[in-house]
Amino acid sequence: MPQTLLEVEDLRIHFPTEDGLVKAVDGVSFSLERGRTLGIVGESGSGKSVTSMGIMGLNQGSKAQISGHIRLDGEELVGAQPGRVRALRGDKMAMIFQDPLSSLHPYYKVGDQIIEAFRVHNDVSKKVARKHAIDLLGRVGIPQPEVRVDDYPHQFSGGMRQRAMIAMALSCDPGLLIADEPTTALDVTVQAQILDLISDLQSEFGSAVIMITHDLGVVAELSDDILVMYAGRAAEYGSAAEIFGRPGHPYTWGLLASMPRLDRERTSRLVPIPGTPPSLIRVPSGCPFHPRCRYTELVGGQRCETEVPALREVVTPGHAAACHLTAEERTRQWAELSADKIPDDATAATEGPEAREPA
Amino acid sequence: MITFVIRRLFATVFLLIVVSAITFAIFFIIPRLAGQNTYQLATEYVGRNPTRQAVLQIEAQLGLDHPLWVQYGNFLKGIVLGTHYNAGTNTAYCPPPCFGYSFRTQQPVWPQMVSDLPVTLSLAIGAAIIWLVSGVSIGIISALKRGTLFDRFSMSVALVGVSLPIFFTGLISLELFSYKWPIFPNVTFVPFSTNPLLWARNLVLPWLCLSFLYAALYARLTRAGMLETMSEDYIRTARSKGLPERTVIFKHGLRAALTPIVTIFGMDLGLLLGGAIITEVTFSLHGLGLFTVEAVQNQDLPEILGVTLLAAFFIVIANLVVDILYAVLDPRVKY
Numbered sequence: 001m002p003q004t005l006l007e008v009e010d011l012r013i014h015f016p017t018e019d020g021l022v023k024a025v026d027g028v029s030f031s032l033e034r035g036r037t038l039g040i041v042g043e044s045g046s047g048k049s050v051t052s053m054g055i056m057g058l059n060q061g062s063k064a065q066i067s068g069h070i071r072l073d074g075e076e077l078v079g080a081q082p083g084r085v086r087a088l089r090g091d092k093m094a095m096i097f098q099d100p101l102s103s104l105h106p107y108y109k110v111g112d113q114i115i116e117a118f119r120v121h122n123d124v125s126k127k128v129a130r131k132h133a134i135d136l137l138g139r140v141g142i143p144q145p146e147v148r149v150d151d152y153p154h155q156f157s158g159g160m161r162q163r164a165m166i167a168m169a170l171s172c173d174p175g176l177l178i179a180d181e182p183t184t185a186l187d188v189t190v191q192a193q194i195l196d197l198i199s200d201l202q203s204e205f206g207s208a209v210i211m212i213t214h215d216l217g218v219v220a221e222l223s224d225d226i227l228v229m230y231a232g233r234a235a236e237y238g239s240a241a242e243i244f245g246r247p248g249h250p251y252t253w254g255l256l257a258s259m260p261r262l263d264r265e266r267t268s269r270l271v272p273i274p275g276t277p278p279s280l281i282r283v284p285s286g287c288p289f290h291p292r293c294r295y296t297e298l299v300g301g302q303r304c305e306t307e308v309p310a311l312r313e314v315v316t317p318g319h320a321a322a323c324h325l326t327a328e329e330r331t332r333q334w335a336e337l338s339a340d341k342i343p344d345d346a347t348a349a350t351e352g353p354e355a356r357e358p359a
Numbered sequence: 360m361i362t363f364v365i366r367r368l369f370a371t372v373f374l375l376i377v378v379s380a381i382t383f384a385i386f387f388i389i390p391r392l393a394g395q396n397t398y399q400l401a402t403e404y405v406g407r408n409p410t411r412q413a414v415l416q417i418e419a420q421l422g423l424d425h426p427l428w429v430q431y432g433n434f435l436k437g438i439v440l441g442t443h444y445n446a447g448t449n450t451a452y453c454p455p456p457c458f459g460y461s462f463r464t465q466q467p468v469w470p471q472m473v474s475d476l477p478v479t480l481s482l483a484i485g486a487a488i489i490w491l492v493s494g495v496s497i498g499i500i501s502a503l504k505r506g507t508l509f510d511r512f513s514m515s516v517a518l519v520g521v522s523l524p525i526f527f528t529g530l531i532s533l534e535l536f537s538y539k540w541p542i543f544p545n546v547t548f549v550p551f552s553t554n555p556l557l558w559a560r561n562l563v564l565p566w567l568c569l570s571f572l573y574a575a576l577y578a579r580l581t582r583a584g585m586l587e588t589m590s591e592d593y594i595r596t597a598r599s600k601g602l603p604e605r606t607v608i609f610k611h612g613l614r615a616a617l618t619p620i621v622t623i624f625g626m627d628l629g630l631l632l633g634g635a636i637i638t639e640v641t642f643s644l645h646g647l648g649l650f651t652v653e654a655v656q657n658q659d660l661p662e663i664l665g666v667t668l669l670a671a672f673f674i675v676i677a678n679l680v681v682d683i684l685y686a687v688l689d690p691r692v693k694y
Contacts, residue, residue: 058598090601097599102592106691107614117600152690168600 005175005208006032006055011068011078013047013054020281024050026232027068029311030225034175037202037209039219039240041255042229043277048212051229052178055210056095057085072176091121093176094169099185100161104153110164111137111149118171136167139204140197159190166197170205177202178210183218195221216259220244228252231278231288234311238319248314248321248330250293253337287324295333299324364683371679378671379438383431386664387423397423404660405462421459438668458665463657468665471650478548478646481558482565482638483631490570490577491624497574498581499613505586513578520575529568529641536564548644565642569635573627577620584616591615618688622681629677633670 013025025047032038040048053059055070057077070077072092077085097103105113114133115126122129130149137145140163153161162182169177179198183191199222202209211222219226219240226243228236228251236249247253254273275292278284284291290304309322314330323330390400401418402409418424422433436442437457453459458468497517501510536542543564549557588594589612597611598604634648643649647666654662686692 056599058595086601086603088601089599095599097592097596099592103596105593105597105611105615107618107689109690116602120601120603154691165596168596 003033004031005034005073006210007069007071008051008055009069009071011051011054011070012066013050013059014065016063016065017281022280023232023283024280025054026283028227028229028232028234030227030234030237032176032208032210032225034208035202035206036224037199037211037222039211039213039223039226040229041213041216041219041226042235043214045277045280046229047232047280048229049180050232052095052180052210052212055176055178056089056093057082058089087121090117090174091172092174093178094172094174095178095180096162096165096169096182098181100158100165101153101185103165104161106153109150109152110156111151114149114164114168114171117168121172132171133167136171137164140164140167140170140201141193142167158186159193162186162190162194163197166194166201170201170207173205173207175207176210177207178212180212181214182211183215184213191218198222216255228255231283232280233288234320234322235289236319236321237311238314238316238321242316242319246315246331246334248319248325248327248334249289249323250295250325250333251289252321253334254292257337287322295325295329298329298333360686363686367679367682371675374675374678375672376435378675379435379668380431382664382667382671383434386660387430387434388427403658404459458668459661461662462659468661471662472647472665472669475646475650477550478644479632479634479639479648481548481551481562482569482635482644482646483628485559485562486566486569486573486635487624487628487631489566490573493570494574494577495581495617495620497578499585499608501578501582502585502589503608510582514582517575517578520571521579523572525568525572525637526641528571529565529638532564532568533642546642546644548646565638565644568641569631569638577624580623581616581620584619585612588612588616618685621684621688625677625681625684626674629674632673632677634666 008031009029011025011028012023015022015024028047028051030038040051042048050059054064054066055072055077057080059066066078068078072088075088077088104110108116111130111133114136115129118124118129118132119126124132134145134149137149142148142160142163148156148160153164156164162185166182177198182198183194186194195218198209198211201207209222211219213219223240226236226238226240227234228243228249230251235251236243236247238248243252244256247256251273254271257271258273260270273292278288278291286303286305286307287293287309290296293304296304303324307324309324311320311322313320315327321330325333387400390403391397397418398414401414401421401423404417404421405413422430425433433442437453437455437459439455441455442453442457443451451460453467454469456469460466461468461471464471497513501513504510533546537544537546543560546561546564549561551558589608594607594611597607602611632647634646634651636648636651638644639646639648640652647669650662651666653659654666
């Protein structure tokens with residue numbers, strides 16, 4: 001049995017508009033094994049949601065131009081028959097969305113919506129499907145599932161709605177679960193519950209999970225691998241330990257530095273990344289991050305402005321970053337940066353690289 | 360649900376009483392406040408050439424010398440139970456619902472309205488079915504094929520449709536299809552029970568003209584509603600479940616887009632049942648609309664009063680039906 005469940009290779013999703021071609025996703029590659037979690041991180045407009053919609057085939061039929069490869073269980077999805085992708089959707093791959101209230105149909109009972117999802121792909125009676133729906137609602141932690149199955153979405157609380165969405169997504173036991181900012185619209189206390197639920201169910205169902213978020217805390221908690229996206233491209237890709245331990249891209253540094261942490265002095269201010277995300281119609285030449293990057297002068301000549309950096313492995317195999325900085329320069333800069341930012345924090349900056357060096 | 364319906368029914372009855380009180384006030388109190396004495400008021404109820412004797416007789420009949428609350432009580436009693444008009448020499452019984460006697464025909468108003476009702480019912484309900492089906496389907500197709508030739512063409516036609524008044528489209532269609540090419544000659548009302556085929560044939564032109572206006576409106580409404588719903592998050596969810604596109608469009612999209620249409624449809628139909636005035640006048644169909652026009656032209660106050668109350672009744676009932684339907688259609692409505 002091939003262990004790799006999902007393989008994305010050089011995926012490009014472009015939207016022609018009146019203002020020009022929007023390169024929402026421009027050459028992204030990653031792979032995901034069964035039972036593992038990939039976190040996709042990036043600002044709004046970095047192409048993370050479009051990537052997931054592309055995998056699900058949800059922008060088929062629109063004007064999107066899709067190229068590259070998406071292989072689910074060895075089956076090519078790019079250019080596949082819409083009917084074939086539809087049959088896989090909900091069955092072999094499922095998705096949870098950001099806002100559970102607007103994502104559930106207000107006019108249909110929660111149970112009926114789960115039953116519908118189950119019966120599209122399974123030829124069972126309504127009664128069997130209803131039992132399955134009640135069972136699922138129970139497993140995602142809805143109290144009295146045999147009663148709540150007949151409730152409408154507006155009768156559920158925000159957290160319960162997201163639980164119901166998860167139940168619906170898992171109804172056909174999909175191999176791949178994509179969670180697109182599943183906790184953004186929820187209370188902080190509920191966020192942790194939902195994340196725990198996803199990770200519990202993941203080990204129970206053995207699904208692979210793609211967790212899309214702009215919240216580094218969320219990916220840190222759940223992900224095995226992390227893909228940092230910027231302007232539709234991969235900025236950095238590697239294991240979670242590597243990305244948090246020794247990030248190799250100035251953009252990732254910026255993300256980490258702008259993250260509030262409880263174990264830090266209140267006096268140290270959060271450091272925002274200067275500037276705004278680039279327009280996807282006119283992506284900056286060379287490295288798309290160069291207008292916001294502080295380290296361009298460390299790279300010789302005008303390389304940042306003219307040459308697109310390739311996604312290269314930094315120090316450890318499997319950890320790649322798209323940056324012109326040399327490996328030594330990166331290690332030095334990050335050590336400096338983290339030492340400056342986190343005076344008494346030993347985990348990330350000092351201990352991290354040394355502890356992992358032998359491995 | 361049942362308690363909700365009962366509560367709404369009570370509210371409806373209350374509303375009808377309010378409507379009757381307002382109508383009574385318009386016809387019997389306001390003229391008095393404006394300085395008319397009972398004799399002058401009675402004169403209004405005798406028609407164009409009042410004789411002193413007729414006026415005095417009406418004054419006695421209507422009981423205009425009684426206190427106002429007694430008058431209103433008699434007025435309500437007449438509608439609910441009927442009245443014995445005691446005009447001194449002869450006693451006339453006006454069966455319920457009694458809106459009094461018409462000046463022109465000297466007949467009770469109610470039976471006249473009842474005889475005109477089938478015309479308006481045939482016209483309004485037939486046209487409503489046509490405009491609902493055509494308007495909504497064109498709206499759906501336009502929304503799903505936004506920006507295509509079909510969409511642009513049908514929306515242009517719809518714009519023309521909402522802009523053209525019925526007395527224009529009606530007269531043109533009569534000229535073309537009744538006189539020049541007599542496909543539908545002699546447009547007169549034939550009762551359904553007499554000859555269903557002729558009934559339908561003679562109503563085709565009025566139906567089409569009336570429904571053209573509304574279909575245009577409904578096509579635009581449906582298109583806008585569909586476009587909005589199809590971009591909702593729950594449509595994306597429906598697609599992500601792997602549902603066939605037809606299920607996504609009809610079960611998830613149309614279901615939500617149609618709810619407001621149902622509301623407007625109920626109101627429009629209720630309004631039309633009180634008389635499709637312009638259409639009826641244009642095609643000389645003797646329904647409640649034409650009845651109203653004639654009543655106004657002849658200053659036949661009892662007729663005006665009757666048709667006002669009947670039209671108000673239809674609108675109030677349409678409101679009730681829409682309210683109940685809405686509670687059935689949208690589970691978020693609290694009842």
